[in-house]
Amino acid sequence: MSPKLSVWRPEHERVKHLPKHLRPRWRYLAVGIESWPEADIDRRAFQRAIWFAAGNLLGDTGSAALDASLLRFRFADAEGDAVVRVRRGEVERLRAVLATIDEIDGQPVGIRVRGTSGTVRACEEKYIRGPPERSEERTVALADTERPAVVRDDRIDVEVSDGRVGATALDIRDN
Amino acid sequence: MYEGVHAHPDGRATAARLAKTAAAYGYGGVVIRNHGDAQTEYDPDRIGSHYGIDVVPGIEIRSNDPGQASGLVGNYRSKRTIVCVHGGPLNRFAVEQPTVDVLAHPMRDGDINHVLAKTATENGVHLEFNFARVLRAEGGKRVRAIQGLCKLRELTEKYDTPYVVSADARSHLQLRAPRELLAVGETIGFDREDIEAGLRAWGELAERNRRRRSESVVEPGVRVEPLDPREDED
Numbered sequence: 448m449s450p451k452l453s454v455w456r457p458e459h460e461r462v463k464h465l466p467k468h469l470r471p472r473w474r475y476l477a478v479g480i481e482s483w484p485e486a487d488i489d490r491r492a493f494q495r496a497i498w499f500a501a502g503n504l505l506g507d508t509g510s511a512a513l514d515a516s517l518l519r520f521r522f523a524d525a526e527g528d529a530v531v532r533v534r535r536g537e538v539e540r541l542r543a544v545l546a547t548i549d550e551i552d553g554q555p556v557g558i559r560v561r562g563t564s565g566t567v568r569a570c571e572e573k574y575i576r577g578p579p580e581r582s583e584e585r586t587v588a589l590a591d592t593e594r595p596a597v598v599r600d601d602r603i604d605v606e607v608s609d610g611r612v613g614a615t616a617l618d619i620r621d622n
Numbered sequence: 623m624y625e626g627v628h629a630h631p632d633g634r635a636t637a638a639r640l641a642k643t644a645a646a647y648g649y650g651g652v653v654i655r656n657h658g659d660a661q662t663e664y665d666p667d668r669i670g671s672h673y674g675i676d677v678v679p680g681i682e683i684r685s686n687d688p689g690q691a692s693g694l695v696g697n698y699r700s701k702r703t704i705v706c707v708h709g710g711p712l713n714r715f716a717v718e719q720p721t722v723d724v725l726a727h728p729m730r731d732g733d734i735n736h737v738l739a740k741t742a743t744e745n746g747v748h749l750e751f752n753f754a755r756v757l758r759a760e761g762g763k764r765v766r767a768i769q770g771l772c773k774l775r776e777l778t779e780k781y782d783t784p785y786v787v788s789a790d791a792r793s794h795l796q797l798r799a800p801r802e803l804l805a806v807g808e809t810i811g812f813d814r815e816d817i818e819a820g821l822r823a824w825g826e827l828a829e830r831n832r833r834r835r836s837e838s839v840v841e842p843g844v845r846v847e848p849l850d851p852r853e854d855e856d
Contacts, residue, residue, distance in 0.1 A: 481795060503760055504809060543809040546802035549758040549795075555634075557795035559647060560802060601642065613635035613794045615642050617669060 471514070472535040475564050477574030478545060480527040481557040483611050484582065484597040484604050488551050490520040493529060496551045501544045513537045513544070518567055519575070525599070526579045528561075530570050538563055588620040623800045624651040624824035626680065626706070626724070626750075626788040629664070632656040633792030637664035642673045643794035648801075651676030651825050653704050655726070657684045658694060678828045680704035682726055688715040695721055703831050704824070709750070717742040717749075723827050724786055727752035729770030739777040742784075748827065749774060749783055751820055754790035756806060757798065768810050775812065786827070787820025 464470075482488065494517045501510040512534065519530040533541040548558050564570035582599040589596075589605050589612070596605040596614075603614045625644055629637040637654050644652045656662050658681055666677035681702045685691040691712055698705055699721050706724040707716035710731035716722050717738050725742065728734045728749055734742075742749055751774060755767030778785050787807070791797040798806075800821055807817035 483795075503764075539805045540809060542802055542805035546798045546806050547757050555793070555795045557643070557797065558802075559799050602639070611634065612630045613639040614630075615636065615638040617638040617672060618636045 473532050473565075474535050474538050475518070475567050475570040476531045476533060476538065476541060476545070477561040477563070477570050478529045478531055479557075479559045479561050480522055480529065481559075482525050482551075482554055484525045486522075486525060486551075486554040486556070488522045488527065488554065488556070490517065492551050493517060493520055493522070496548045497531065497544065500548045501541075504544050504547055505540060509540065513541055515541055515544075519571065524579055524582055525597070525604070528575050530567055530575070532567070587614075589614060589618060591620070623649055623818065623821035624653060624676070624678070624828070625649055625791065625797065625821070626653040626655045626704075626726075626786065626824055627797070628656055628660075628682075628790070628792045629654050629662045631662065632660035633796075635793040635795075637662060637666075637677065638669045638673075639794045640791065640797065641669045641675050641677050643797050645673040645675040647797060647799040649675060651678055651828065653678040653680040653824050653828065655680040655682045655704065655706050657682050657708065658698075659684065676825070676828065678703050678824070680706060682706040682708050683712075684708035686711060688712065691715055692719070695719060700835075703828050703835075706750075713738060717745060717747050719747065720745040722747050723831070724748045724750055726750045727754070727790070729767075729774055730755070734774055734777055736777060736781070739781040739783050743781045746784060748823060749778060749785045751775070751785055751787045751817075752790050753788065753803065753806065756810060757789055758796070772811060775816075784823065785820050786823045787817050788824075 497515060501513055515531055515533045517529060518532050521527050542560050545558050545560060548556060550556055561574040564573060580600050582597050585596055585598050586593050587596045587603060587605060594605050594607060596603050601616050603619060605612045605614050627640045629640055641652050666679050670677040679702050681698050683691055683694045695705060704723045706726045707722050709726050709728040713725060713728050713732040713734060716725040718741055725747055751771055755764055759767060789798050789803060804814045804817045808814050
């Protein structure tokens, strides 16, 4: 199926773009994602999470009205960001939907809308940061016990007996 | 706006991490309201000045016995800025205590009716609109949580009962920015202003209680006025 070989179609069946004033108007939301160091979240998983969250909170009608789609996605090293497109006028509903995403594939996530823009480009330039700071694995003393941890700038995710605890440099002795 | 949070070991982040995240999300303060049996050690002033946020020492008293709860409230009233009571079987007890600031999640394992709402108003006990299950549960649990909040809203409106709003975060990952909570509130039928007022109420409680504990208060109802007399809502 080569796109170059176009089949002749009668006038009324040809693909035509909507006139500009009838095209949907969009807003673009920059979304920050945070999780634990071992989290593995890919684009599909995040897209699915948005769909399910919208379906659960707003139902089919509400989801259809949002018409949300994931345009950009990056997640690595416990942090990520995304650009989500939504119908203008539905921004607050999408914001609510995003706020109810508390885990993705069983991995707890923090979600925050960093800002909204009228174009993808403005959205990326204003709110999407460069590559995140490198994390390093280190042993830290939390509550007088040495424990393995993943350290990223001021944030320290400490491994404890039953999982992880989020801490900062202020919690660690000798800081 | 302020949030009421649970820090490690009551949750999965330290008070510092919660404060750092809340400050980045635009909150003016966080109330550390660990349950009495899962308290945490932290330095509110150090954390607060480091991250530029008001860190308010609080507690959420949990007990099955009103007698014991009463002792705990009396004990912690002078030690913590904000005293909450874990809602459920203690709902009636809590709304009858003027020394209680907040009745947490009254609809989760209990109920509020017109009598309790009226009593809460008389005693200035704030009822909490707890968004934990709206944000983090699904299906029937979430449906019941939303129904509970709607019922609570009708009663607090009718009896002009003071209230707070919270996402009840137990880690930095469970925190949501104020704008997000306003959007969620709006989606389930609240006015944005009401959610905002509920998030501000934590801060107002903290300020009021600090003022009461300060030396300018001679005895309840009597205090030395500063130079510019402000309207006193107490």
